[in-house]
Amino acid sequence: MSTKLDTLQAALNAVLGDAVKRLDNLKGELTLTVSSADYVRVATTLRDHPxxxxxxxxxxxxxxxxxxxDGAPSIYAEGPRYCVVSHLLSVAKNWRLRLKVFATDDDLPMVASLNEVWSSANWFEREAFDLYGIIFEGHIDLRRILTDYGFIGHPFRKDFPVSGHVEMRYDPEQKRVIYQPVTIEPREITPRIIREDNYGGLK
Structure with missing residues (x-):
C-alpha cells in the first residue's frame, strides 16, 4: 500500500508542481490542499492526466x-474557516485522493463549482451550500436540497444553535402547519457519574 501511495505522491508533485499547497500522507491516505484560484484547473488535471x-x-x-x-492541529488553528473536501477515485489506477480547498472569505465563503469536471458534484455541492452556506460559483442549480424552502441559516455551521431558530407544528384551529419561535429552553446537561469501590468485584 505504501508503495502505491508513494507513487501517487510523486506523480502529484511532478504533475501539479507549484499548485500543491500541502500534500499530507497520514494514516494511509493522501490529502491534497490547493488554493481556490487553482481549484478547477487542478481538478481537471487530476481527472485528465494519464x-x-x-x-x-x-x-x-x-x-x-x-x-x-481549541486543541486542534496547529494547521487549522489559524486561517480560513470554511473548507470544501472532495474524495476522488481512480478506477484505472486503483487509488484514492482527498482534495481540499479553503474559501478565502469567511463572511461570504465561495469556491468554484466542480460540476463541469465531475457531474456527480451537483447534489453534493447543493448539500454543502444548504448545510454550510458555501457558495459554488458557476453551479448550474444552486439551491437548498435538505432543509425547507423557507429555512433560515445553515445548520452545520458551528455557531448554529442545536435547537434551531424555529419549530414547526400542526395547528388544529388553522388546519395547517405553522412555524413559531423555538419553545425549548437551552440548557446544558452534565451527566452525573457515580463510581463505587469494588463495583462488580473489580479492584
Whole structure:
C-alpha cells in the first residue's frame, strides 16, 4: 500500500508542481490542499492526466474549522474557516485522493463549482451550500436540497444553535402547519457519574 501511495505522491508533485499547497500522507491516505484560484484547473488535471486519472468524484462536503483553534492541529488553528473536501477515485489506477480547498472569505465563503469536471458534484455541492452556506460559483442549480424552502441559516455551521431558530407544528384551529419561535429552553446537561469501590468485584 505504501508503495502505491508513494507513487501517487510523486506523480502529484511532478504533475501539479507549484499548485500543491500541502500534500499530507497520514494514516494511509493522501490529502491534497490547493488554493481556490487553482481549484478547477487542478481538478481537471487530476481527472485528465494519464498519470493520475481520477475519473470519479465519490463525495464532496463542507467543513467549518471555526472551533479547531481549541486543541486542534496547529494547521487549522489559524486561517480560513470554511473548507470544501472532495474524495476522488481512480478506477484505472486503483487509488484514492482527498482534495481540499479553503474559501478565502469567511463572511461570504465561495469556491468554484466542480460540476463541469465531475457531474456527480451537483447534489453534493447543493448539500454543502444548504448545510454550510458555501457558495459554488458557476453551479448550474444552486439551491437548498435538505432543509425547507423557507429555512433560515445553515445548520452545520458551528455557531448554529442545536435547537434551531424555529419549530414547526400542526395547528388544529388553522388546519395547517405553522412555524413559531423555538419553545425549548437551552440548557446544558452534565451527566452525573457515580463510581463505587469494588463495583462488580473489580479492584
Amino acid at each position: 498519470e493520475l486519472r481520477f475519473e470519479q468524484l465519490q463525495d464532496l462536503c463542507g467543513m467549518d474549522y471555526s472551533t479547531y483553534k
